[in-house]
Amino acid sequence: MKIRIGSRGSRLALWQAEYVAEQLRHGGLDPEIVIIETRGDKILDRSLSKIGSKGVFTEELEEQLRSGEIDIAQHSAKDLQSSLAEDLEIIAFTPREAVNDVLFSLNPELSLESGEPFVIGTSSTRRVATLKRYYPHIQVVDMRGNLQTRLQKLQNGACDALLLAYAGVHRMGYEEFIAEHLSTDIFTPAVGQGSVAIECAASLDPVKKARVRELLNDPVTEQCIRAERTFLAVLQGGCSVPVFGLATPHGDRIALTAGIISLDGKQELRRTEINDAGKASDMAQQLAERLLRQGAAEILREIRSAL
Numbered sequence: 001m002k003i004r005i006g007s008r009g010s011r012l013a014l015w016q017a018e019y020v021a022e023q024l025r026h027g028g029l030d031p032e033i034v035i036i037e038t039r040g041d042k043i044l045d046r047s048l049s050k051i052g053s054k055g056v057f058t059e060e061l062e063e064q065l066r067s068g069e070i071d072i073a074q075h076s077a078k079d080l081q082s083s084l085a086e087d088l089e090i091i092a093f094t095p096r097e098a099v100n101d102v103l104f105s106l107n108p109e110l111s112l113e114s115g116e117p118f119v120i121g122t123s124s125t126r127r128v129a130t131l132k133r134y135y136p137h138i139q140v141v142d143m144r145g146n147l148q149t150r151l152q153k154l155q156n157g158a159c160d161a162l163l164l165a166y167a168g169v170h171r172m173g174y175e176e177f178i179a180e181h182l183s184t185d186i187f188t189p190a191v192g193q194g195s196v197a198i199e200c201a202a203s204l205d206p207v208k209k210a211r212v213r214e215l216l217n218d219p220v221t222e223q224c225i226r227a228e229r230t231f232l233a234v235l236q237g238g239c240s241v242p243v244f245g246l247a248t249p250h251g252d253r254i255a256l257t258a259g260i261i262s263l264d265g266k267q268e269l270r271r272t273e274i275n276d277a278g279k280a281s282d283m284a285q286q287l288a289e290r291l292l293r294q295g296a297a298e299i300l301r302e303i304r305s306a307l
Ligand SMILES: NCc1[nH]cc(CCC(=O)O)c1CC(=O)O
Pocket: 076, 077, 078, 079, 163, 164, 165, 166, 167, 168, 169, 192, 193, 194, 195, 196
């Protein structure tokens, strides 16, 4: 059975597409990778939060899913908007890698904990706000572009270090530049970080859909990330808002830690709740509603007027 996999063309995206293709090939399918350029890949000069994050890395792929040009699209789960159009669905989340962020530098001695000042390049509002709150001695410069572009800028001396998801660094084979692994208690990751999500049109051939899901979906990762995404949907946060959420399995239960930080780092709201895996989505919804009542709504209003 032929399966056309749509993917962005960055090195990280292609690694993920190859990984997906490999799993499908093992399952006896005949995968083909189709590279599709997205708005997010083209616009490199403005900060992502300012172009409006909604679907910048996904829109073009979704159009091709609808037209049947491709059967499935692979995305980093964290790049997917919290709510999809009704005619699209996510049919698989691949097993999650380590979810933490890392300090990435050519200087292996560099450490956030040491207290010495240095310059970090990142454009993630979550990482900027977290740095402002917990590491105010660090200077931040805005740095967009895919991993290779950012690595190039680092090598050219634009900054001393980057903050990156371990998952991406690992997939690209750049572990040697990890100066420090950051705690998820402080740098709680973005929703979906570390997993690859498979999206398709709701109208895709049900046999293909079932087979792809069987070969790629990890049920525990799926339960966790669906809970995180419920949280994100209630907060209506895209990747331009400093919202974080991490669900982890504990036997038959799921613990969800999630929250929001104001852009200046002055306020942080965070909660952890645990419940039966089957109730994870309800729990995520309630956690989000509690945070909104406790001040997250106010922080979101401030962020929207600042962008
Ligand atoms: N927003 C970009 C992005 N989307 C997914 C990853 C890494 C891979 C992953 O988290 O699955 C990255 C790079 C980064 O944040 O360092």
